[in-house]
Every structure is written in C-alpha cells, then in structure tokens.
Amino acid sequence: xxxxxxxxxxxQYLVITGSYWSFTLTDGALRMLVVLYxxxxxxxxxxxASLFLFYELFGIxxxxxxxWLGARIGLTKVLNIGLILxxxxxTMLLIPTNMLGIIWVMxxxxxxxxxxxxxxxSAKSSVKLFVEDGETGRLYRWVSALTGSKNxxxxxxYFMGGLLLALLDFKGAVIVLLTPLVLAILASLSLLKRxxxxxxxxxxxxxxxxxxxxxxxxxxxRFFLFASRDIWFVIALPVYLSTNLxxxxxxxxxxxxxxxxxxxxxxxxxxxxxxxFEQRHPISQLVNxxxxxxxxxxxxxxxxxxxxxxxxxxxxxxxxxxxxFAINSALHSYLIVNQARAEGVSLDVGFYYMANAGGRLIxxxxxxxxxxxxxxxTCLWVSALFLFITAGISIMTPGRNISEMDSG
Numbered sequence: 517x518x519x520x521x522x523x524x525x526x527x528q529y530l531v532i533t534g535s536y537w538s539f540t541l542t543d544g545a546l547r548m549l550v551v552l553y554x555x556x557x558x559x560x561x562x563x564x565a566s567l568f569l570f571y572e573l574f575g576i577x578x579x580x581x582x583x584w585l586g587a588r589i590g591l592t593k594v595l596n597i598g599l600i601l602x603x604x605x606x607t608m609l610l611i612p613t614n615m616l617g618i619i620w621v622m623x624x625x626x627x628x629x630x631x632x633x634x635x636x637x638s639a640k641s642s643v644k645l646f647v648e649d650g651e652t653g654r655l656y657r658w659v660s661a662l663t664g665s666k667n668x669x670x671x672x673x674y675f676m677g678g679l680l681l682a683l684l685d686f687k688g689a690v691i692v693l694l695t696p697l698v699l700a701i702l703a704s705l706s707l708l709k710r711x712x713x714x715x716x717x718x719x720x721x722x723x724x725x726x727x728x729x730x731x732x733x734x735x736x737x738r739f740f741l742f743a744s745r746d747i748w749f750v751i752a753l754p755v756y757l758s759t760n761l762x763x764x765x766x767x768x769x770x771x772x773x774x775x776x777x778x779x780x781x782x783x784x785x786x787x788x789x790x791x792x793f794e795q796r797h798p799i800s801q802l803v804n805x806x807x808x809x810x811x812x813x814x815x816x817x818x819x820x821x822x823x824x825x826x827x828x829x830x831x832x833x834x835x836x837x838x839x840x841f842a843i844n845s846a847l848h849s850y851l852i853v854n855q856a857r858a859e860g861v862s863l864d865v866g867f868y869y870m871a872n873a874g875g876r877l878i879x880x881x882x883x884x885x886x887x888x889x890x891x892x893x894t895c896l897w898v899s900a901l902f903l904f905i906t907a908g909i910s911i912m913t914p915g916r917n918i919s920e921m922d923s924g
C-alpha cells in the first residue's frame with residue numbers, strides 16, 4: 517500500500533515537474549526576448565525595467581490569492597489556469613511590432629506574472645503532498661530537484677530567447693514558444709488528480725497571511741535575497757554586457773543562459789553539498805551561506821572599481837555568486853515547504869513566494885534606476901547590502917522546531 521502511494525506520488529510529481537518545465541522554458545525565453553528586443557529598438561534601461569513592473573507587482577498579489585485559491589479549488593486547477601494565462605499573454609504579443617507600446621507589453625507581462633506565480637505556488641505546494649511526514653531527506657531532494665531543474669529550464673529559455681531573436685523576428689519567436697505550453701496543458705488535464713491540495717474545509721481569505729513566525733522570518737529573508745540578485749542581474753547586467761563590453765545579443769543570451777542552467781544544476785545537487793558539512797541544521801547553514809554570498813558582490817564591485825579586467829571579473833564573479841546563491845535558494849525552498857502546514861500547504865507557500873515576488877519587484881526596478889543613474893558598480897554595492905540584511909534576518913529566524921537535514 518505504501519509502495520503504491522509512493523509510486524503514485526512520484527508519477528504526479530513528474531507530471532507537475534514537466535508542466536513547470538514547459539512554463540518556465542517559455543517564461544525565460546520571453547524575458548530574454550523582451551529585454552533584448554526593446555533594448556535593440558532604443559528603449560532605456562529604466563524603460564525596459566518598467567515593462568516588468570506589472571509582471572512582478574501582480575506576482576505579489578497572485579502568490580497571496582493563488583495560495584488561497586489552491587486550498588479552495590485544488591492545485592491542479594490553479595496550475596491549469598496559470599498555463600492558459602501564459603498562452604493568452606504570448607498571444608497578446610502577436611500584434612504587429614510597431615503597435616507594441618509600453619502599456620500593452622506591460623499588460624501582457626502582467627498576465628505572464630500572474631501565470632508564473634500560479635504555476636510556482638501550485639508546483640511547489642504539491643511536493644509536500646507526495647512525501648510522507650518525517651521524510652525530510654526525500655522532501656529536501658524533491659524540492660531541490662524541482663527548483664533546480666526549473667531554473668535549468670529557465671536558463672535554456674534564456675538561450676532560446678536569444679537564439680530565436682537572432683533567427684526569427686519577434687513575432688515568429690513568440691509563435692514558437694506557444695507549442696510547449698499547449699503540450700503542458702494537455703498533459704495536466706489528462707494525468708493530474710483533480711482535487712490535489714484541496715482542503716477539507718473552505719479556506720477563508722484571512723488565512724493567506726501566515727501565523728507561523730518561522731515562515732514570516734524566512735519570507736523577510738527571501739525578500740532581500742532575491743532583491744540582491746535581481747538588482748544587478750535582470751536589467752543592469754544584460755545592458756552592461758551589451759553596451760560596455762560590446763557583446764552581441766547572442767553572446768548575452770548564451771552567457772546568461774549558461775549561468776542559469778549551471779545555477780539550476782547546483783540547486784539539484786544542494787542536498788549532497790550541504791550534507792557534506794558537519795553543521796546539519798538548516799538555519800545555521802542558511803546564515804553561513806548567506807554571509808558567504810554577501811562577500812561576492814562586494815569583491816566584484818571592488819575589482820571593477822580598481823579597473824581589473826571587467827570581462828573576467830564579471831564571468832568568474834557571476835559563476836561564484838551563482839554557486840553560492842543556488843545553495844541559499846535551495847535551503848530556503850526546502851525550509852518553506854518543510855514548515856508549511858499539511859492542510860492548506862499552498863496558503864503558507866503562497867505567502868512566502870509573495871515576499872519572493874516583492875523582492876524581485878524591488879530588485880527589477882532598482883536594477884533599471886540605479887544602473888541608469890550610477891552604473892553597475894553601485895548595483896553591486898546595494899546587492900551586498902541586501903545580502904547582509906538577509907543574513908541578519910536569518911540569524912533571528914526561530915528554528916528550534918526544525919530538525920536537522922538528511923540528504924539520504
């Protein structure tokens with residue numbers, strides 16, 4: 517009986533993962549398409565950042581309401597709604613390119629942002645439902661595998677976005693991206709359980725706000741963690757590589773794609789990496805890895821300020837940053853699923869990823885504003901500041917009820 521349940525859980529987990537991959541592939545490609553295309557036609561960094569304002573803003577709202585919606589109608593329906601909304605968002609961009617104004621693209625990105633966070637909340641919440649209570653090792657591995665493989669697919673999406681823009685026009689690239697989404701919708705409708713994650717009681721809207729203090733502290737740390745990455749990675753870095761280092765669209769897309777693919781691979785391996793250290797308590801590891809991460813943008817900024825080779829500094833600095841950031845992100849993703857309530861898991865996960873979306877929003881806006889006003893070095897200093905704040909919050913996070921991790 518237990519084996520049958522485990523096999524059933526594994527099958528559902530694989531379908532969820534496949535759907536999440538399809539969505540993330542198109543999302544990453546679309547992000548790169550929009551950044552490179554609108555930079556190519558003369559938009560400023562701040563104007564490009566504004567295109568993603570609604571994407572991140574609606575992500576905050578969607579994570580809160582999406583968690584509640586998942587508890588009310590089930591995670592499968594929420595996942596399918598997200599996939600359909602992404603199809604609509606891409607369809608909006610099929611109008612003639614001379615009609616793609618800022619407001620129209622922002623609206624399409626708003627739909628895409630809603631779709632992304634409906635998918636994220638449903639996918640990550642569902643993992644807890646497929647793992648028996650007390651199986652912390654399996655939970656850590658499955659969460660890390662889902663998160664890491666998703667980011668690898670996002671990296672492939674970045675690569676695809678740059679490649680499609682080089683080979684096709686903007687409209688042709690968008691048409692290609694619709695295919696994996698349609699396949700994911702068909703697979704989800706035919707293979708996933710309909711009432712997955714639906715609570716026995718009707719979840720009240722007031723339940724979207726977590727009462728778990730550990731989740732609240734983790735959410736605050738997550739906010740600054742992702743703001744620290746996006747303040748220099750989202751807008752500033754691609755534009756810097758293109759304008760200051762004279763990289764082509766293809767080079768920018770390939771480099772950032774490779775980074776995200778490697779970043780995802782490290783997340784998948786995070787359980788084995790963290791288990792190799794004597795300190796097994798996840799909060800203690802979170803503090804240590806967080807402080808280590810804060811040093812990296814500090815060193816990159818210092819190197820660029822002292823006129824060291826900018827190409828080598830960016831490449832090696834970003835590789836080190838990605839490795840350590842991946843461990844931090846994997847620990848965070850495990851902890852939130854571990855701490856989420858079993859009944860209505862999506863409520864806690866949705867609240868947590870609301871903070872994640874908030875950090876991305878602030879990071880994206882500051883990426884355009886700070887880079888345009890002060891340059892990449894200042895973006896890096898602000899990133900370091902955010903990471904020291906993240907580590908400080910992690911130190912204050914209560915963790916007495918959290919057991920040590922077991923990678924096996």
